[in-house]
Amino acid sequence: MKTITVQDFYNDTAKATQENVDSLLPPGIQKEIGHFNVFSLVDLVAKYKKDPGNMLYSQREFYKISLIRGKSIAEYADKVIEIEKYALLFATPKIPYHWIPQDLDQKGYFCIFTSDFLLPSKSGAVLDDLPIFRPGGCPVFEISEAQADEMVLIYKKMQEEMSSTYLYKYDLIRNFLMELIHYGQKLEPLTTYNYIHNASARISSLFIELLERQFPIASPEQKVTLRTAKDYADRLSVHSNHLNKVLKKNTGKTTTEHISNRLVQEAKILLKQTDWNISEIAYSLGFEQLSHFSHFFKKQTNLSPIEIRTGADGM
Known part of the structure; x- marks a missing residue:
């Protein structure tokens, strides 16, 4: 099985949503160091034609931070984590997992980025040294509705900057991204794992x-x-x-x-x-x-x- 690249992600998303790949790419991102993009689950889920159980996102080449507002499951190697309402999920290329929505009522956001986008002057290993991305943990955090509303504001700021003409917009987006990371690192991970027979x-x-x-x-x-x-x-x-x-x-x-x-x-x-x-x-x-x-x-x-x-x- 080959590594899923950023381009593979866009190809799969375009196919599932019946949109053109170019329409999903942020303007001018190819000129920027690394890669970043942000999506609304409301927009994507509404366009998916398949059953929600088939909407599997496996982390490969890129990192991902998801604000989940809806019933879903995060499936790891030896555990399944049930998300009832609101959660923040941090994904690294080094830890395979599946996110499986349990219905179409998903109202969150997610952003994808490569290590060289967040830390263009440092190696990817530095990013992996952050507690939130270290192997051995389980970076799924249950949050309240009020906390979810706070996170929505950050994602909306990211979206606004993505479409702006501000010369230093990607520097500003990096700040928003680090705000998400630090927010998550201050939270307690969701530890009520559902260990199942398989x-x-x-x-x-x-x-x-x-x-x-x-x-x-x-x-x-x-x-x-x-x-x-x-x-x-x-x-x-x-x-x-x-x-x-x-x-x-x-x-x-x-x-x-x-x-x-x-x-x-x-x-x-x-x-x-x-x-x-x-x-x-x-x-x-x-x-x-x-x-x-x-x-x-x-x-x-x-x-x-x-x-x-x-x-x-x-x-």
């Missing part, structure tokens, strides 16, 4: 999704970033031992076995179907040293990368 199946499914999301490798510059069981457990906000136990029970393979098998599968494809040198392939698969890659590959297949490339495996 949590282990969902963890397994999301693990496979995260694993497949790193492939295929399209260029020598692309690099696998999740290499260890702990990497995946952190993204799913579960303990690495629990993840391993769940995968072993549901699939018969450990976390490390899944990762190793997928790396070998991709390595064989790259060795046979590209002209990249083996050092480039090793680097793209997360091996800093060619010798480490060769040792790993030999241990998994009983063949060297050279033998696979020259067809010694008989394929």
Whole structure:
């Protein structure tokens, strides 16, 4: 499964709402560092032709802050959070989740943005260091009607600035965005989780999704970033031992076995179907040293990368 980019988001939204992609893009955003946009759920939900249960937003390349005013569900790897009336939901690309409205009576807002929009002079890692976006938490906050009304004012200010001609409007929007983030960090997270019987199946499914999301490798510059069981457990906000136990029970393979098998599968494809040198392939698969890659590959297949490339495996 490929990473969902900002462009994928607009393509999917345009298809669902039967609108032109260009009409959804903010004017002049391509000239700005990073990307930002803000939407009203009232406008979007009214235009969706599908059942609300199919309106799934999965975080991928971008961040998202949602003001939810309506009955819905936030589904994570090992828990389901029921939202009865009002909530703030903060989403990061590193933690997969589904937001599922339970009816069409949704009256909130959401904004999407990339890390380089909010912090154009810093790395994305700084944004992930903010408490609200750290793995391991559950950034869904139940709020009152009065608090929701306060948040509406911030989103409306964002919308107004998006259509304004003010030269420094994106600087002002960044301030509004940070106001949302700080507001959320002062709140207590919604901790009444609904753990359900199929949590282990969902963890397994999301693990496979995260694993497949790193492939295929399209260029020598692309690099696998999740290499260890702990990497995946952190993204799913579960303990690495629990993840391993769940995968072993549901699939018969450990976390490390899944990762190793997928790396070998991709390595064989790259060795046979590209002209990249083996050092480039090793680097793209997360091996800093060619010798480490060769040792790993030999241990998994009983063949060297050279033998696979020259067809010694008989394929």
